[in-house]
Amino acid sequence: MAFLTYIEAISKGMWEEMERDSSVFLLGEDIGEFGGAFKATQGFLQHFGEDRVIDTVLAESAILGASVGAALAGMKPVAEMQFSDFVTCGFNQLVNNAATTHYRWNIPVPMVVRLPSGAGIHGGPFHSRNPEAWFFHQPGLKIVVPSTPYDAKGLIKAAIRDPNPVLYFEHKRLYRHVKGEVPDDDYVVEIGKADVKREGTDISVITYGGTTHQTLEAAELLRQENDMSVEVLDLRSLVPLDKDAILSSVRKTGKVLIVHEDNLTGGIGAEVAALIAEFAFQNLDAPIKRLAALDTPTPYSPTSEEFFLPNKEKIVNALKELARY
Secondary structure (H helix, E strand, O other), rough: OOOHHHHHHHHHHHHHHHOOOOOOOEEOOOOOOOOOOOOOOHHHHHHOOOOOHHHHOOOHHHHHHHHHHHHHHHOEEEEEEEOHHHHHHHHHHHHHHHOOHHHOOOOOOEEEEEEEEOOOOOOOHHHHOOOOOHHHHOOOOOOOOOOHHHHHHHHHHHHHOOOOEEEEEEHHOOOOOOOOEEEEOOOOOOOOEEEEEOOEEEEEEEOOOOHHHHHHHHHHHHHHHHHOOOOEEOEEEEEOOHHHHHHHHHHHHHOEEEEEEOOOOOOOOHHHHHHHHHHHHHHHOOOOEEEEEEOOOOOOOOHHHHOOOHHHHHHHHHHHHHOOO
């Protein structure tokens, strides 16, 4: 067992898969000699060589297009978008090519796209997006969003082994701020399975990614202040979505708050709310409540960014409002 940061867990998972399977290789901007913008691939070039750790041109469309081709040729590319925002430059390759190939040709496309995402680092509107909802609507893509080092390692390994294109969203704010125990042994976290990060009986909070930790902090604060029992369900996987876990938690507590960092309108929370309304309406004791970022681009100013984002204080207030209903 090792005590790793979130980014160390991602790195360790990729390293292990490259040692295990020679068809796995990495490509992206500055991932070789420089070790990646966030140092996730530091030391990889020296160990695995330039045939398996490839510095690319500054063109996301080329990175993703090459990944699709390599996957069709039997390789297992792991492509890094330096910031998730720039995946827009390769949108066509993902949505029209990678996502539809199995449907059209009945052949696998085993590729992973690493997407450093999220705000809270004062990166402004071009380096802070949470673009998971763009791809949530596209059949043929899997989407995972780990929130802990344990899940980060287990999900990157599962994503690399999956025969489908997998979008792996990793929150930049968690890279070196979150630490946890990670087994040295080989393991994977099953894609499509949510995890109850905290058991509770009064209110369910359904969340994922960076807001998982803010939610856990809010739940502990309310336990201390008001003896409120808040259950925290970390989705971990957005596609496939663990519908059984969502409905089970809501049926237990009768009240639900959905929290995510992406903009509110058209976010993943809307689909989760629709699922609950359709299949667990009679179990609800209060209206479904959502909390997310405002419907604007991410501000650069730290004060404005804090106002824009969900945070522990906002989650606490939303839970208190639900409790009073």
